[in-house]
Amino acid sequence: MNCIIIMDEHGRILHINDAFKNAFGFNEEDLIGRHIRILFTEQDRQALRPEMELSLVKKQGFSSDQNYTMHKNGQSIWVSGESVWVESKEHGNCIVKVIQNIHSQKLQEKFLKETNEFSHTIFESIEDALLVVNMDMIILKANAALYRMFGLQASTLEGTHLPALDEQLNMGLRMNDKLKKLEYDGSFSDELQWSIPGGNHRTLRLNGRFLAQDAEQEKRILLLFHDISQQKQSEQQREDLINFVSHELRNPMANLALVLELLPEAVTSNNIPETEDYLEKAKVNLRRLKQVIGELHDVTRAGTGNLTVQKASFNLQGVIREAIDTVRMLHPSHQVIAPQEADVTVQADRFRLVQVLNNYLTNAIKYSPGADKVVMNVSRDNGFLVVSVKDFGPGIPADQLPHVFNKYYRGQSTVKIDGIGLGLYVCKEIIYAHGGQVWAVSEEGRGSTFFFSLPAS
Ligand code: ADP
Numbered sequence: 254m255n256c257i258i259i260m261d262e263h264g265r266i267l268h269i270n271d272a273f274k275n276a277f278g279f280n281e282e283d284l285i286g287r288h289i290r291i292l293f294t295e296q297d298r299q300a301l302r303p304e305m306e307l308s309l310v311k312k313q314g315f316s317s318d319q320n321y322t323m324h325k326n327g328q329s330i331w332v333s334g335e336s337v338w339v340e341s342k343e344h345g346n347c348i349v350k351v352i353q354n355i356h357s358q359k360l361q362e363k364f365l366k367e368t369n370e371f372s373h374t375i376f377e378s379i380e381d382a383l384l385v386v387n388m389d390m391i392i393l394k395a396n397a398a399l400y401r402m403f404g405l406q407a408s409t410l411e412g413t414h415l416p417a418l419d420e421q422l423n424m425g426l427r428m429n430d431k432l433k434k435l436e437y438d439g440s441f442s443d444e445l446q447w448s449i450p451g452g453n454h455r456t457l458r459l460n461g462r463f464l465a466q467d468a469e470q471e472k473r474i475l476l477l478f479h480d481i482s483q484q485k486q487s488e489q490q491r492e493d494l495i496n497f498v499s500h501e502l503r504n505p506m507a508n509l510a511l512v513l514e515l516l517p518e519a520v521t522s523n524n525i526p527e528t529e530d531y532l533e534k535a536k537v538n539l540r541r542l543k544q545v546i547g548e549l550h551d552v553t554r555a556g557t558g559n560l561t562v563q564k565a566s567f568n569l570q571g572v573i574r575e576a577i578d579t580v581r582m583l584h585p586s587h588q589v590i591a592p593q594e595a596d597v598t599v600q601a602d603r604f605r606l607v608q609v610l611n612n613y614l615t616n617a618i619k620y621s622p623g624a625d626k627v628v629m630n631v632s633r634d635n636g637f638l639v640v641s642v643k644d645f646g647p648g649i650p651a652d653q654l655p656h657v658f659n660k661y662y663r664g665q666s667t668v669k670i671d672g673i674g675l676g677l678y679v680c681k682e683i684i685y686a687h688g689g690q691v692w693a694v695s696e697e698g699r700g701s702t703f704f705f706s707l708p709a710s
Contacts, residue, residue: 256332256352264289264307267347276354278325289350294321294329310336310348322352331359382478385464387471390415390428402478423448426459435461435474444481455482493661494549497673501545504671505538512538540583541671548675552660555682562602562686566710569638570595572603573629576610584618592631597638600710605683612676613642613703619670621646621700637689637706644702649695658691680705 256273260266266284274280277292284291290303297303297320309316316336321329336350376383382399386392395410403422410418419426424447434441440462448454458481464473512535519527554560577589599606617627624645632639649657649664656662658681663674681691684705695701 256354258284258289258292258350258352260289260348260350262307262311262346262348264303264348273352276352277322277330283325292322294323297321306336307348310338314338319355330354331356384410384415384476384478386415386474386476388474392418393473399478402480424457431459431461435463439463445478455480456485457481490661497661498545498549501671501673502542505541505545508538509535509542537583545673548673548679551679551682552675555679560679560682560686562605562683564600564602564687566598566600567603569597569599569631569640572606573610573631573640576607576614577629579611580614580618584615586625587618587621588626589614590626590628592629592640595631597631598710599638599707601687601707602683605686609680609683609705610640610642612680613705616676616703617642617644617646617701619672620644620667623647624700633709634706636709638709639704639706641702641704643700645700648697648699649693649701650697651695654693654695657693677703 254272256276257268257270258266258273259268266287266289269279269281269284288303289307290298293303302320306316306318315338317334319331319333322332322334324330331354332352333355334350334352336348338346339349340346376394376396379396380398382402383394383396384392384399385394392410392413392415397407399405400407400410415426415428418424419428424445426445431441431443440460442458442460445457445459446454447457458479460477460479461474464475466472512531516528516531516535519531551560573591573595577591581589614627614629621627621644626645628643630641630643632641647666650666653664657664658677659674660678661674662678663672677691684691684707688708689706691703691705693701693703
């Protein structure tokens, strides 16, 4: 079955068998009497490989190698060849060369090598952290992203034990449960809360599956860690927002619906005080709806960088007066004491400034239900005008104070009071757009003071 060539000691071909003829497309006329070189590739001929092979077989009695042999049609075919030196007084010395076609084996090797390189490149360049472990939880492979994600020194994990890594990093892997699921379903997916040093934690999605294997290979598991903290955070924010919005819109809507239902009867029976009362309630609820929708709109604009301000010059006192009048009408429970020194010109967006003042004043009243006054002040500080609104409410605990200007932030003790945690965030964005600052000081039990500054013109 093997291909055989017999040649003389100089390499001239004397005989080829049928297997060779079939495999390489030659017949006797093509080769007999020709030098063996004809079967080598151009490159091998230039490298004098035929001559080297002949001299080796003459010297040591045999030689073997793997190289290309030319098919008659010009194709190079990978072969493994073994040549033996045969001495014969009768027929003269000759060389017998046995050739095996290993082309498909070589192609397969090449394909495997390329596939390995390909998967290695993917493994290393993928953004998600990857680990390959065996069934004893020994780490066989870890990619660059994994070392990056967990802040580990490169190439330190191979050969170590996964539970030790789990303990070191405090990931809460609980691989035993996952292995059961893996055996049962062929894959698993889970979320991990990874506590990172410094008190923070991240949410990781962990996917696991068996790697493809053949019968002799040991079972290996591929673990993929994907950091979904950001996605979780925005999901949570979206959910919170929907909750807020539905809650904050539902209440005034329900009130409005009720008022509108009761109003006709009051009108028909000509009950003026009741009619007026219902109309007032309708107005309050409508105002609340308008405010929630306005704040949501502003937040979206701030998020997309579209909360722009249109500055003009005007007197601060007039604007403060306007804001106080509005608040006074809506909240007669509190007296708002106007500032002394507000007779100054500012360069600002009038409409937006009223919005900020309204927000500060409304919060001061809303969050101090037991008090009866709010004090405003205007001062100058280092080229800035500083406006403050002081209330005499319960104040804000020190650990919550740094968060009051954050998006969606609501103080723990004030969740029962109407609000969606966006007013101060929008104020901050408006004041930043003017080149100013916002801040607050508070003393528990004594009240809070909210400040904003504007560049003095
Ligand atoms: P909202 O009033 O709609 O909740 P804000 O952004 O205006 O949203 O306020 C955020 C949070 O800051 C409030 O929920 C409240 O807990 C707290 N806060 C704001 N102003 C005051 C204040 N004057 N006194 C006490 N807490 C306040």
